[in-house]
Amino acid sequence: GFSHLDLKLSCSLPSVDAVRVYVNSSSENLQYPVLFVVRQQKGVLSWQVPLIFRGLYQRTYNYQEVSRTLCPSEPTPETGPSDQIIFVDVASMAPFNIAYELLVTRLENFQLETNKAFNFTASPSQPQYFLYKFPQDVDSVIIKVVSDAVYPCSVVSVQDIVCPVYDLDHNVEFNGVYQSMTKQAAITVQRKDFPGEQFFVVFVIKPEDYACGGNVNRTWNLQRTKNLQVTIVPSIKKSIYVQAMFFSFLSFLSFYLGSVVVAFVTDMKLTVPFGSVFFAGSGIMTSSHPITASTPEGSSYGAIDESSSSGGRQLSSPGCGLPAGSDTDSSVEEESDFDTMPEIESDKNVIRTKVFLYLSDLSRKDRRIVSKKYKIYFWNIITIAVFYALPVIQLVITYQTVVNVTGNQDICYYNFLCAHPLGVLSAFNNILSNVGHMLLGFLFLLIVLRRDILHRRAMEMKDVYTLDYGIPKHFGLFYAMGIALMMEGVLSACYHVCPNYSNFQFDTSFMYMIAGLCMLKLYQTRHPDINASAYSAYASFAVVICLAVLGVVFGKNDMWFWVIFSMIHVLASLALSTQIYYMGRFKIDLGIFRRAAMVLYTDCIQQCSRPMYMDRMVLLIVGNLVNWSFAIFGLVYRPRDFASYILGIFICNLLLYLAFYIIMKLRSSEKLLPIPLFCIVATAVVWASALYFFFQTLSSWEETPAESREKNRPCILLGFFDDHDVWHFLSAAALFFSFLVLLTLDDDLDTVRRDKIPVF
Structure with a gap:
């Protein structure tokens, strides 16, 4: 059958008219849905009941109740108060009668106000959107949306004043900026991005929650309503940007x-005697006594000897040393x-x-x-x-x-x-x-x-x-x-x-x-x-x-990765420890394990002697314990x-x-x-x-x-x-x-x- 309704609404300055259409049908026959078409001066909006949403893995969700806000018309000062006519067409190809309910209401709280919280409810088949106009002295605002419930997953979108408004799950991403949301969302909007200095804030509830981290395999009740609160507050002024940059x-x-102060004080201190060392005004350091080559008691073996002909640098007196500028000589090999x-x-x-x-x-x-x-x-x-x-x-x-x-x-x-x-x-x-x-x-x-x-x-x-x-x-x-x-x-x-x-x-x-x-x-x-x-x-x-x-x-999720990584971590710690303990003289090659086993046997099992380098050994034991603890922690908890x-x-x-x-x-x-x-x-x-x-x-x-x-x-x-x-x-x-x-x-x-x- 086919039905046709003519609605005539009058609007007066300076309000913005918004009309919401609610429909309900008891028919669950997907072969013969009831089709609703709303014609306005600037656009056409249509949907069907049952309204079908498709989720992941081709799941379908059918809703018998649908509520949509029609694209509002705003009277202009030139035309003054005017009437707008809305045509609603209802049709179905079913060979039998289908009962439906249709309700058209005017929205009283369609325009959001600055710094004033507004509460409402939305569902997948009953999305909501509202209008916001920038005040004269505000160039940027933050739209803050909160909800007490984590699920159902929702989407908050900011769209320009264009008809039709994209307010369904499959098209909300077609226009403007948007965020998915569980318990809170925030979008910063700037006046310069909207020539008309106004925009729509759209709220869509998704039929499934996997986009927000929900369980993909869970079967949800179709009563997926969500209570939301939206508050629009002015963002910071340009002066705050300047203050922040100056502060940084x-x-x-x-x-x-x-x-600079520390360097100046240090230079001042260096102009006074320090032992036998003086800094002259020219910056040249001189010594009152030549350096002798005597070595400390008990460390003669391996100490530097003035008379040595080895390639190691000798202890020098003021009269000998590197020639001037030799440090930066480009001829050094x-x-x-x-x-x-x-x-x-x-x-x-x-x-x-x-x-x-x-x-x-x-x-x-x-x-x-x-x-x-x-x-x-x-x-x-x-x-x-x-x-x-x-x-x-x-x-x-x-x-x-x-x-x-x-x-x-x-x-x-x-x-x-x-x-x-x-x-x-x-x-x-x-x-x-x-x-x-x-x-x-x-x-x-x-x-x-x-x-x-x-x-x-x-x-x-x-x-x-x-x-x-x-x-x-x-x-x-x-x-x-x-x-x-x-x-x-x-x-x-x-x-x-x-x-x-x-x-x-x-x-x-x-x-x-x-x-x-x-x-x-x-x-x-x-x-x-x-x-x-x-x-x-x-x-x-x-x-x-x-x-x-x-x-x-x-x-x-890969256990094998953590096993391999932990093995690499432990082996690398042991190899590095060996290099440090033996001052780089323990050769790392294919024979390292045989040599390590031999050292372990002779030093720890055969005679159990005290480590030759006790300080290094203590450091390396503690270091290896720390690294092995990290490896075990990663293997067990997999952060x-x-x-x-x-x-x-x-x-x-x-x-x-x-x-x-x-x-x-x-x-x-x-x-x-x-x-x-x-x-x-x-x-x-x-x-x-x-x-x-x-x-x-x-x-x-x-x-x-x-x-x-x-x-x-x-x-x-x-x-x-x-x-x-x-x-x-x-x-x-x-x-x-x-x-x-x-x-x-x-x-x-x-x-x-x-x-x-x-x-x-």
């Missing part, structure tokens, strides 16, 4: 001021081109197996060659940074473009309650907060450069204290650490352009490298001749990054955030080694000067504060976008930065202080002969 830059520029210690090749294996090693035993290579070896770290990391960053930047620009073009805000895992857009960027605050890594990384490079220049000048002046006293100064690893800190800021900013499952490694890759470089630098301090080469170190970092990617892809799991392994090993180093330093009657002591305390305090904010999880790409938004929280700093931004600020400062600890930790040894500095 001034906070870290204060570190520059502090560094690469270490790999020839053996730098030809005469002592026969006895270096014996020297390194001494029970009590001194720094002079492990700094026998030509200083120029070793310096060039460590500068490779700096040049390699610049190359890595360029080749890594360029495709990353290109990719995240593509991600942001896709988000802006499609309107799909489920692609990126922001904290939507504190995501402040600027230009094409959706969350400018998360990007701005990474400025600290770049500014402090550059400052650290300047501090290292200053030390490097002063060291070069002292070398040119043949200063004996620079040549033969204190820790050998090699700055290549420090430069690499500064570049890594800056790149961490760049790549973290890139990651936060669009945080998601596909680009998580952008934010963590250089964290692994920073932790690894810090451990290498700490080891290099007292083992300058036997530290790892740049090529093997960066190759190891590449393996770690590959494992991190594989762990995120396969680590969630979902594999990237953070690996980073935790690196950080724990670094902290363990640093604690061991400081304890051994104090055991050896060495001192902690005020500056490194301050840096150690500052590092501990700032890291503790930073980690507190790091664990305030605001989003998680391991879950669905809707589940991730349940963790979203408002801003906590200046109304612009959230907890994760504060983590960025504090972690940058903490890394900077950590680097300063490594840079200044052994400054107290600058007037101690190297054959009196113990190795540990």
Whole structure:
């Protein structure tokens, strides 16, 4: 049969008329549905009853009750109050009569108001949408939607004033921006994106919940109604953006001021006598007594001898040493081109197996060659940074473009309650907060450069204290650490352009490298001749990054991955421990297991002798226990955030080694000067504060976008930065202080002969 209804509605300024049509039919015959067609001045809307929704695996859901809001018409000042006519056609091809119910009502609360909460109910067959107009003094608003119930899954969409309005599950993504939602959602809308300075807020309930993380196989009741509350609040003003940028830059520029003050005070102190050492006004260091070659009691074996003809550098008097400018001589050969210690090749294996090693035993290579070896770290990391960053930047620009073009805000895992857009960027605050890594990384490079220049000048002046006293100064690893800190800021900013499952490694890759470089630098301090080469170190970092990617892809459900990874972790710990214990003289090849078994049998079973190197043994036993505990934990619990799991392994090993180093330093009657002591305390305090904010999880790409938004929280700093931004600020400062600890930790040894500095 066919029915036709004519409805005539009058509207008056300045209200906006919205009409809602409710229909109900008792017929469940899918072969002969009842068809409803509503014709208006600007469009046609149609649907059928039963209304059919198709879900996953071709499941169908039929609804007998349907309620739709018609596209509203707004009278203009030119035409004044007018009448609008609506035609409703009802038809069915059924050979029998079908009863239906039709109800047309005018909506009284169709226009949303600023800062006023509005409650309503929606279901898959009864979507809702409302109108919002920008007030005169508001350029940006945040639409906040909350619900007490997690399910049913829903979608919130913001659409321009265009008819028809896309308010069904299969078409809500066709227009505007949208988010899936469980308990809360938030969308920031800017006036400039809507020429008419008004928009629709559309609410659609999905027939299934798998898009929001629900159980795919669960059978749902068709009564899928959801109570929602929507509140539209003004977003921050432009002045807040300016304040936030000033705060970010001034906070870290204060570190520059502090560094200048410390450098000035230090230079002032160096102009007064210190023992037998003086700094003249010209900056030349002289000594009142020549250095003798006497060695400490009980350490004559392997100590440096002035009369030695070996390739190791001799203790020098002010009249002898490297020629001026020789450190930067481009004619210096690469270490790999020839053996730098030809005469002592026969006895270096014996020297390194001494029970009590001194720094002079492990700094026998030509200083120029070793310096060039460590500068490779700096040049390699610049190359890595360029080749890594360029495709990353290109990719995240593509991600942001896709988000802006499609309107799909489920692609990126922001904290939507504190995501402040600027230009094409959706969350400018998360990007701005990474400025600290770049500014402090550059400052650290300047501090290292200053030390490097002063060291070069002292070398040119043949200063004996620079040549033969204190820790050998090699700055290549420090430069690499500064570049890594800056790149961490760049790549973290890139990651936060669009945080998601596909680009998580952008934010963590250089964290692994920073932790690894810090451990290498700490080891290099007292083992300058036997530290790892740049090529093997960066190759190891590449393996770690590959494992991190594989762990995120396969680590969630694959037990075999965790078994293999745990085996690799344990074997790598044992191999590295062996290298450290035997000072690099334990050859790693196919025969390593046979030799290790032989050593274990002779030292532990046959005679059970006390370990020859007790301090190293204690460190390595504790280190292996920590790493084996990590391996067992991963195998048993299989943590979902594999990237953070690996980073935790690196950080724990670094902290363990640093604690061991400081304890051994104090055991050896060495001192902690005020500056490194301050840096150690500052590092501990700032890291503790930073980690507190790091664990305030605001989003998680391991879950669905809707589940991730349940963790979203408002801003906590200046109304612009959230907890994760504060983590960025504090972690940058903490890394900077950590680097300063490594840079200044052994400054107290600058007037101690190297054959009196113990190795540990």
